Amino acid sequence: MKKINLIIAIATVTLAAVSCKTNNEKEAEKQEAPKILVTYYSQTSNTKAVAEEIAKKLGADIEEIVAVNPYDGDFNATIERGLKELEEGILPEIKPIAADISKYDVVFIGFPVWFGTYAPPISTFLENVDLGGKKIVPFCTFGSGGLESSTVDLAKAEPKAEILPGYGVRAARLDAMPKEVDNFLKANGFIEGEYTKLDEFPEQHPVSDEESAIFDAAVDGYPMIHAKAKTVAKRSLPNGTEYLFVAENLPREDKPDMPTGEMKVYVTVAEGETPVFTNVIR
Numbered sequence: 001m002k003k004i005n006l007i008i009a010i011a012t013v014t015l016a017a018v019s020c021k022t023n024n025e026k027e028a029e030k031q032e033a034p035k036i037l038v039t040y041y042s043q044t045s046n047t048k049a050v051a052e053e054i055a056k057k058l059g060a061d062i063e064e065i066v067a068v069n070p071y072d073g074d075f076n077a078t079i080e081r082g083l084k085e086l087e088e089g090i091l092p093e094i095k096p097i098a099a100d101i102s103k104y105d106v107v108f109i110g111f112p113v114w115f116g117t118y119a120p121p122i123s124t125f126l127e128n129v130d131l132g133g134k135k136i137v138p139f140c141t142f143g144s145g146g147l148e149s150s151t152v153d154l155a156k157a158e159p160k161a162e163i164l165p166g167y168g169v170r171a172a173r174l175d176a177m178p179k180e181v182d183n184f185l186k187a188n189g190f191i192e193g194e195y196t197k198l199d200e201f202p203e204q205h206p207v208s209d210e211e212s213a214i215f216d217a218a219v220d221g222y223p224m225i226h227a228k229a230k231t232v233a234k235r236s237l238p239n240g241t242e243y244l245f246v247a248e249n250l251p252r253e254d255k256p257d258m259p260t261g262e263m264k265v266y267v268t269v270a271e272g273e274t275p276v277f278t279n280v281i282r
Contacts, residue, residue, distance in 0.1 A: 034135070035103060035104045036060040038054050038058070039063045039097075041110070043119070046112065047112050051110045054139065065097070082120060085120040097128070101129045101131070108137045116146050132161060134162070138166035140169075141168070141170070141174070142170060144280040151166055165188060198235060198237070199235050202234075205231060205232065206231055207245070214269060215247065215267060218277040222277070227247035232245045237270070239270050243275075247263050248261075
């Protein structure tokens, strides 16, 4: 009987130790999880919608970057002011940030793309905070593109931070954003779950008449793209096909100052739907 009691006692202690160790490990994992802050500047609420979706998915803190002098004029007035600030290096004043940036390991920075880079209030934000040693995740909304170029500028502005892959979405495609954000966060390890991993694009080939028609339909009506597709590569999507076109800008008599040269244009064709372009890299 004593021997049985001793065995029971040892088993109880062992189970307690395992349970304690498991709890300690869970607590350690919880403590080691990176602390994330989602920051954003938004003029028309498009970037705000993306920021709120990211913060909701991550359960992260969120902080809005607010300009003291809002860009509340019409479109032309905003363009004129923004271009002047960009060209002259003017940093528009922003309201103080409430969050203590030093407490966060990962900072998501969201913005609308103006003139191929982040809107000027983001420049002020970067000037006012210390992001050295942190991981930065850019996200943005745009008319045609700008994630890639603004990410390059972000890396130049924050050489002591690690810039992680970012997410961008056309304002015209905001309805697709929640699903894309979910896939982006899973693909980059911020949340768990299955996600769509796409194959690499194959080599480019000259466009066929059918592929040229797909390109033309995708960019039709968008005033900032006046181009002819030259080559293309395509890959399968869960519900359709994605094309990567290399196109040549065509001269325009009405806008002779428009950019020339080649551009890359991403186009998706979902099953049963018309082609739509998702990103332009100039």
